[in-house]
Every structure is written in structure tokens, then in C-alpha cells.
Amino acid sequence: MDIKNIKNEFPIFTQKINGKSLIYLDSANSSQKPKTVIDRISNFYETEYSNVGRSVHTLAVKATNRFEATRDLVKKYMNAAHREEIIFTKGATEAINLVASSYGKKYINKGDEILITELEHHSNYVPWHFIRSEKGAVIKFAPVNENGDVEIDEIKKLISNKTKIIAITHISNVTGAVLPIKQIVDLAKEKNIPVLIDGTQGAPHSHIDMQNIGCDFYAVSCHKMYGPNGLGILYAKKKWLDDLPPYQGGGGMINEVKKDDITFAESPTKFEPGTMQTAEVVSFAESINFIEKLGIKNIASHENEVLEYGLETLRRNNSINIIGNPKSRGSVLCFTIKDIHPHDIATILDDDGVAIRAGHHCCQILHEKLGISATARASIGVYNDKDDIDKLSEAIKKCQKVFQS
Amino acid sequence: MELKELYQEIILDHGKNPRNKGKCDGYTNDAKAHNPLCGDKIHIYLKLNNEKIIEDLSFEGEGCAISLASASILTELTKGKDLSFTKKISDDFLNMIKNKTTITLNSLTEDQMTTISSLSGVQEFPMRVKCATMAWHTLLSAVEKK
Numbered sequence: 100m101d102i103k104n105i106k107n108e109f110p111i112f113t114q115k116i117n118g119k120s121l122i123y124l125d126s127a128n129s130s131q132k133p134k135t136v137i138d139r140i141s142n143f144y145e146t147e148y149s150n151v152g153r154s155v156h157t158l159a160v161k162a163t164n165r166f167e168a169t170r171d172l173v174k175k176y177m178n179a180a181h182r183e184e185i186i187f188t189k190g191a192t193e194a195i196n197l198v199a200s201s202y203g204k205k206y207i208n209k210g211d212e213i214l215i216t217e218l219e220h221h222s223n224y225v226p227w228h229f230i231r232s233e234k235g236a237v238i239k240f241a242p243v244n245e246n247g248d249v250e251i252d253e254i255k256k257l258i259s260n261k262t263k264i265i266a267i268t269h270i271s272n273v274t275g276a277v278l279p280i281k282q283i284v285d286l287a288k289e290k291n292i293p294v295l296i297d298g299t300q301g302a303p304h305s306h307i308d309m310q311n312i313g314c315d316f317y318a319v320s321c322h323k324m325y326g327p328n329g330l331g332i333l334y335a336k337k338k339w340l341d342d343l344p345p346y347q348g349g350g351g352m353i354n355e356v357k358k359d360d361i362t363f364a365e366s367p368t369k370f371e372p373g374t375m376q377t378a379e380v381v382s383f384a385e386s387i388n389f390i391e392k393l394g395i396k397n398i399a400s401h402e403n404e405v406l407e408y409g410l411e412t413l414r415r416n417n418s419i420n421i422i423g424n425p426k427s428r429g430s431v432l433c434f435t436i437k438d439i440h441p442h443d444i445a446t447i448l449d450d451d452g453v454a455i456r457a458g459h460h461c462c463q464i465l466h467e468k469l470g471i472s473a474t475a476r477a478s479i480g481v482y483n484d485k486d487d488i489d490k491l492s493e494a495i496k497k498c499q500k501v502f503q504s
Numbered sequence: 505m506e507l508k509e510l511y512q513e514i515i516l517d518h519g520k521n522p523r524n525k526g527k528c529d530g531y532t533n534d535a536k537a538h539n540p541l542c543g544d545k546i547h548i549y550l551k552l553n554n555e556k557i558i559e560d561l562s563f564e565g566e567g568c569a570i571s572l573a574s575a576s577i578l579t580e581l582t583k584g585k586d587l588s589f590t591k592k593i594s595d596d597f598l599n600m601i602k603n604k605t606t607i608t609l610n611s612l613t614e615d616q617m618t619t620i621s622s623l624s625g626v627q628e629f630p631m632r633v634k635c636a637t638m639a640w641h642t643l644l645s646a647v648e649k650k
Contacts, residue, residue, distance in 0.1 A: 438520075440568035442542050443511075446632065450507040458542045472543035472566055501511055502520075502569075 100392050102401045106482045108133040108389075119452030122490045126480030127272050127300055127431050128456050130325050133389050139382040140327060151377050152351060152368070162377055169384040170367070176387050177317070177334055178308040184340065186333040186370045187380055191299045192222040194318035194333035195266070197370060198295050201343040202264060203230035212261040214292075216241040216249045216278075217468055218271040221461040223297040223318075227266060236263075243468060247274025247423025251282050258290055265294045269301025273462050273474065274423030275431035277301075284313045293339070299323060303480075304402060304429050306395050309334050325481070326386035327379040333370070340366035349373040393481065402430045402479045409477065409488045416492070418499060422474050430479035433460075436495065439502050441475040447501055451494040510625040510632075511569065514577075514618070519569030524579035528562040535646035539634050544571050548642045556587045558647075568635055570626060575639035577619055581612075587647055593620070594640045600624055601636050 106112045111131045112121055123131060143165070149158035151166040174182045188194045207213065213227045217240045224238075231238050239262075241253045254265070265287050270277050280296055287294045293315035298307060302319045309317060316339070321330040345352055345363055349372030354362040363369045390398065409432050413419045422433035436444055441457035448455055456476045459466045466472060477491055531549035538545045544567030551560040561583045563575045578597075582590045592609055597620060599605045604627050607620055626636040 442544075442568040442632070442635065443519075443570070446510065446629065447507060463543070466543065472545070501507075502516065 102393060102397060102481065103484075105393070106484075108135070109482055110134050110137065112482070116452040116454070117450055120490075122451075122453040122487045122494075124477040124479065124483065124487065124491060125454045125456050126303070126323065126483075127476065127478030129322050129328070130303065130480050131482065132327070133325055133385070135389060136326060136382050136385045139385045140378050143378045143381050147381075148378065150374055152375075162381070165381045165384075166375070166377060169380050169387075172384050172387050173332060176307075176391070177319075177332075178310050179334055180310055181337050183366045184309070184334055184337050186335065186340070186367045187375060188331040188333050188370075189329055189376070190322075190331035191297065191318040191320035192226075192331070194316075194331050195223055195295065195297060196226045197333055197346040198316050198318075198335070199226035199230055199266075201346050202293070202339070203227075203234065203236075205343060207234050207236050207263050209235035210261060211236045211263045212257075212259060213238045214241065214254065214257055214262050214265045215239070216254075216267050217243040217464050218247075218249055218268050218274065218276065218278075218462070219266070219464070220268065220272055220297065220299065221463070222299070223266055223268060223295075224464065237261075240464065241267075243274070243276075243465060246276075246425050247271065248276045248425045249278060251279055251286065254283055255286060258286070258292065262290070262292050265292055266297070267294070268297045268299070270304065270429035270431070271423075271425075271462075271465075272300050272431060272478075273433050273460050273465055273476070274425055275428035275433070276423060276425035277305075277427040277429050280314065281312050288313065300429055300431065304395075304399050306399075315339060321379070321383050321386065324383075324386050325389055326383045327376075330376050330379040330383055335366075337366070340370065345369050345372070347372045398481050401481065402483070405479050405483050405485060405488060406430055406432060408485045409479070409491070412488050412492045413495075416495065419495070422469065422471075432477045432479070433474040434477075435471060435474055436499065439498065441473040443502070444475045444495070444498055447498040448491070448494045451490065451497065453491055453494045455491075510629065512622045512625070514622040515569060515573040518573035518576040522563075522572045522576035524562040524576065524583065525564065526562050527564060528560040531560070531562075533646045533649045535642050535649060537638050537642045537645075539567075539571075539638055541631075541634065542568070544568065544635065544638065546571070546575055546639050546642050548575075548639065548646045550643075550646055552587070552647070558582055558585055558587070558590060563639065565639075567638075568632075570623070570632055570635040571638060574623055574636045577623065578639050578643055581616060581620060582643070590647060591644070594644050596620075597623075597640050598637055601626055601633055 149162040151163040295316035299320040317334040319332040322328045352372040418437040445457035534549045536547040546565035
């Protein structure tokens with residue numbers, strides 16, 4: 100497979116949008132799926148489907164083996180120490196809610212501090228807010244600077260002997276800032292504070308090595324990794340999964356159920372109650388295969404090349420203001436255009452088949468800090484190229500014309 | 505649906521130069537709303553007299569061309585009108601956007617009819633419906649405030 104022709108692997112690009120070729124620049128929101136992933140879903144339903152981990156018939160055994168083989172593949176891909184450290188969830192949001200709820204209930208008490216940053220997506224703030232309300236805890240926000248970065252010194256300053264957890268994003272979905280997660284984890288280790296990393300934007304664009312990063316928790320969104328919708332992954336160190344209470348109750352996650360007592364299964368089953376997303380998990384193996392065939396480092400360097408070209412191109416337009424100038428930028432390009440609201444930009448660009456996102460991107464705290472209510476965002480995936488950026492730039496010029504008339 | 509049907513001259517004009525912007529003096533009723541999806545905000549102020557006539561009407565807010573134009577058009581159409589007209593035209597407008605009906609009110613001038621109908625293109629853009637309707641819902645909650 101060659102990155103240059105990779106669009107051919109994605110059936111969605113064969114259709115026309117408003118009569119134009121689809122220029123999909125919304126991968127930070129959700130990525131498109133390669134044919135291998137789509138085929139695996141239908142093939143699994145056609146020939147192998149059954150619920151997993153329950154029945155003993157042939158299909159159930161097959162499905163269970165496929166399901167667990169994906170766990171092994173993810174364990175290897177993320178370089179986790181144990182396969183039990185990989186929990187399948189309904190998304191990165193549920194992964195973070197699981198940690199906030201289970202860890203928060205056991206270890207966060209009145210007056211304790213939760214340290215997050217002003218860059219966080221609502222999914223890495225709201226779950227902690229629940230614990231703040233329930234326990235009377237305090238949430239501290241490490242400030243974002245004018246470049247859209249969070250400096251490690253700001254995190255250092257906010258750590259106190261009451262800090263019970265640090266929850267930070269890997270890559271900002273607005274400024275694109277890549278946070279120095281390993282240094283932050285090292286800093287936290289000195290103080291014995293666990294770290295959760297929201298890898299929603301990080302995982303699709305970087306090599307994620309759990310043993311090297313050393314974090315306690317890492318949340319992944321599979322649908323942003325060319326994988327199926329409705330699936331996420333929580334990586335958690337085994338010591339936490341053994342120690343923390345279950346997040347949700349139901350079938351499958353128990354050991355023994357009596358009228359007066361219930362004991363729970365061991366991890367990962369303990370955290371995977373109810374019927375799991377079987378086809379989604381099984382087909383996610385194809386997403387990992389797709390990424391591994393190209394190589395995540397090759398994907399990242401291709402995306403960076405397109406991103407740099409995008410920055411260069413949009414900077415030439417004097418009416419465009421690019422949000423953030425971080426030291427290291429993930430595949431996200433947020434911008435505003437003088438006197439045109441981002442929602443109008445997005446609607447007008449769509450007429451040319453250019454799909455971007457507009458709004459606050461679930462980061463109201465950050466937008467308030469930036470002093471703007473909304474931004475337009477073009478985000479880059481493996482299938483984007485410089486030609487897509489040229490189309491974006493032309494569509495922006497057309498949009499400016501509509502508003503100049 | 506052609507893009508130019510959504511971004512008509514009238515809408516672009518009202519969007520760029522919204523009428524009755526600000527906080528009117530001596531307002532008796534007000535209401536505000538925001539769209540959590542995009543962060544658009546609106547605050548409507550109106551001055552009702554004893555005869556239930558809207559003597560003055562204005563709005564503060566930020567948002568896209570559609571939402572600003574909708575608020576601006578709303579103030580032009582209802583300023584100086586009584587409450588029953590205001591409720592009728594609001595219902596008509598909301599029905600036009602949500603249920604794709606036409607405006608039934610027959611007391612509108614041809615110009616007013618063209619102006620209010622200019623926003624009908626929003627029907628085809630479900631993610632933009634709230635941009636157009638937020639001001640009208642806010643107006644209705646403002647008049648209902650005692």
C-alpha cells in the first residue's frame with residue numbers, strides 16, 4: 100500500500116458531494132473507513148456472528164476467539180504489559196467516565212484536587228465534574244498559553260499534596276498542541292500521582308507505547324483510527340484494574356451472584372458488562388492492520404507534510420487567523436476568517452464538497468480563554484493530500500466572495 | 505438546494521448590518537438563549553405598553569449570518585405590532601422552517617413577505633435550523649414573561 104494512492108482504499112471517496120469530489124477534512128471528528136474494515140464487518144455478520152464469552156457452540160467459540168485476538172493485537176500495538184490491561188468501551192468518552200467514576204469513588208475525597216488543562220475536550224472535564232460535585236473535590240486547570248500550548252511548568256506549579264490524579268489530553272483537538280505527556284508522567288511519578296491521557300487525537304497520529312509513556316490510563320477512540328463507530332479502548336495498568344471497583348454492573352462481569360453478596364470477575368471482564376460490540380471489536384483488528392501496513396510513523400509524517408502545506412497556504416490569506424502556534428502540532432488546523440462566522444464558512448465550503456467542522460469542538464473552556472465563540476477546523480487524515488488543501492483554499496476564497504457581495 | 509438560496513442578498517445584508525442591535529431603553533420584557541452546538545448567543549429586549557403593543561424591540565447577540573439575519577428580520581417585522589400579531593408571525597415562521605409550510609398571515613406587505621420568506625432555505629439544512637429559529641423562540645419566551 101502506498102500513501103499517495105491511499106484514497107483508493109476508502110470507498111467513500113468514490114461518491115460526489117454536491118456534484119464535487121469529496122474533500123474530507125474532518126478526521127479529528129471521525130475518520131473514514133478503509134474497505135478492509137467495512138468488509139470485515141459484513142463478513143463477520145455473514146459468516147461468524149455470535150455473542151462472545153457465553154455460549155459454547157461453534158460460532159460462539161469462533162467469535163470469542165476473534166474478539167480476544169483483537170485484544171491481543173491491541174495489546175501488542177499499544178505495547179501494554181498485559182492483555183488484561185486492554186478494556187473495550189463504547190468510546191473514549193466512556194473510557195474516561197470509567198476511570199473518573201471508579202477511581203474517583205475510591206480515591207477522591209472532599210478537598211482533593213483533580214488536575215486537568217484548559218485544552219481539555221468536554222469528555223475529559225465533565226466526568227471529573229461529576230466527581231467534583233459528588234465528593235466536594237476541586238478541579239484545577241493548567242492554563243493554556245497564547246500559542247495554544249500547556250507548559251509543563253504550569254502543571255508542575257499546580258501539583259500539590261492534594262492532587263489525586265492528572266488528566267490531560269495527548270493532542271489538543273483545537274490548537275493541535277502535542278503535550279509532553281512522557282515528561283508529565285515522569286513528573287507525576289515523582290509525586291506518586293496517577294496520570295490519565297485522553298488519546299482521542301493522539302492515538303490516530305502517533306506511536307503510542309504504553310510501557311514507554313508509563314501512564315496509568317490511556318483512552319482511545321477507535322472511530323478516529325479508521326475503525327468502526329461505537330468502540331473505544333481504555334488502557335489501564337493492571338494494578339488499577341485489579342484494585343478499582345467496576346464501573347457498570349450487568350451480565351458477564353460477575354464471578355458469583357447471591358442474594359446477599361456479589362463478587363466480580365477479573366479484569367478485563369470486570370469492566371466489560373453486557374453484550375459487547377462484537378463486530379466492531381473484530382473489525383477493529385483490520386484498522387490496526389491498515390495502520391501497521393502503512394506504519395504509524397509514515398502516516399504521521401505524511402499528515403505533517405499536508406498540515407505544514409495547509410498552514411503555509413492559509414497564512415497567505417490575510418483575512419485568515421490560524422488558532423494556535425504550538426511547538427509541535429498534531430493534524431488539526433483551526434482558523435477564523437474576518438467577519439465570517441465559522442458556521443457560515445462550513446456551510447459554504449460544503450457546497451464545494453469540502454467537509455470541515457465549525458463550532459467550539461466541545462472545548463468551551465478553551466474558546467472562552469481564546470475569546471472566541473467558535474472556530475472553523477480542517478483536520479488531516481491519512482487520505483488527505485496537498486491537492487485537498489488547494490481545494491480548501493479555493494473554497495475559502497469563494498466563501499469570502501459570497502460575503503463581499 | 506442552491507447555496508445562493510440559503511445566502512440570499514437580504515440575509516447577507518441583515519447579517520452584516522443587523523437592525524435594532526443593542527439594548528432598548530425602558531424595556532419591560534427580555535429573554536436570552538444560546539446554542540450549545542456553536543456557542544451562538546441572543547438576548548432580546550422589548551418594551552410592551554398597556555395596549556400590549558411592542559413599542560420598542562432590540563437584541564444583543566453573536567452568531568452566524570443566518571442567526572443574526574433572523575434576529576434582525578424579527579425585530580423589523582414585530583416592532584410596533586401587538587402581541588397577537590407577534591405570536592402569529594412567530595408561529596408562522598417556526599412552522600415554515602420546521603414543517604416547510606408557507607406563511608399564512610395575510611396582513612404582510614409584499615416586501616415583508618419577501619423578507620421573512622428569505623429564510624425558508626434553512627429548511628434544507630437541519631444543522632442550521634436552530635440558527636434561524638433561536639431568535640423567534642427567544643422572542644416568544646420574552647413576551648410570555650410577566
